[in-house]
Amino acid sequence: MTEGPRDCSIANAMEVIGERWSLLALREVFFGARRFDQIVRNTGASRDILTARLRKLVETGILEKRLYEEHPPRYEYVLTEAGHALNHVLLNLMAWGDRYVTEGPPPTVWRHTCGEELAPETVCAHCREPVREKDMTLVRSSRRAGSS
Amino acid sequence: MTEGPRDCSIANAMEVIGERWSLLALREVFFGARRFDQIVRNTGASRDILTARLRKLVETGILEKRLYEEHPPRYEYVLTEAGHALNHVLLNLMAWGDRYVTEGPPPTVWRHTCGEELAPETVCAHCREPVREKDMTLVRSSRRAGSS
DNA sequence: GGAGTGAGTTGGGATCTCCAACTCACTGTC
């Protein structure tokens, strides 16, 4: 009764946004590039794959197509609420990449309204303390039914 | 001079941890499963692919192999500093998955030392305010050399 | 009338994944 892969929201999330190019397409929308050709250019993905990724992101409710021109019909991709909520994932991933992967200075820099360069930090929503690994303990973890 | 894909730490990070199964393998190490067969079982990845992923994660300095038995030599995978730093990415991804993908209650629950269930929140490291999209502006963004 | 643009679609080859079976070096069991 404890067989099969772990049932986990990380795995579930990856099923939706984990394919190659999905996250980069979303990054582009965050960065303000909302149209197909811009996203193609800025990500480097091939057009057919990007078509598939965008379609899936729309189907799963992360992006929406919005008509911006009627003749001929042209759509741009905008974030839904679920899409906007990915902001924090992207931000932390970027910060990690800046520190441990990218050589040289961060290629992308944001400023926060407070006036400083934006550096994201993850805190516990209750006590507002930075989350450290040693301060967290696993309470419960379930599994998916095994196939045996 | 502004051609080619965007130079971005998200893309760089994805090159290192973005392949299928990499992040789930790392999740397992975070969750305490450090051995090959455990990771195979808990992720559902095939053994050959997992071999390749773990090897790459070791090469890129996210995991380390540590000998835990000499005859026959057996290794377990442990996080390096770079690996530990991915904690925040995983945590935010899990929180997003809990809210927008997983149906029903979160399959995995953590408790913080403060006594409450752990809910991650991303704040600006300077002003400690929660980061909202409208409060951030892009200061600078570079590109990789184009191929034309 | 012809070039240009935006948003895809199509075809074919290259690459990557999946799965089951196999290996190898042991350990413990009768």
Added chain:
DNA sequence: GACAGTGAGTTGGAGATCCCAACTCACTCC
């Protein structure tokens, strides 16, 4: 001392994906 079991991979072949360039279609602009 023969045999089942385990841990950590490796190998081979079929099938699924991905990449790229070329093509389409519906326009607009000159």
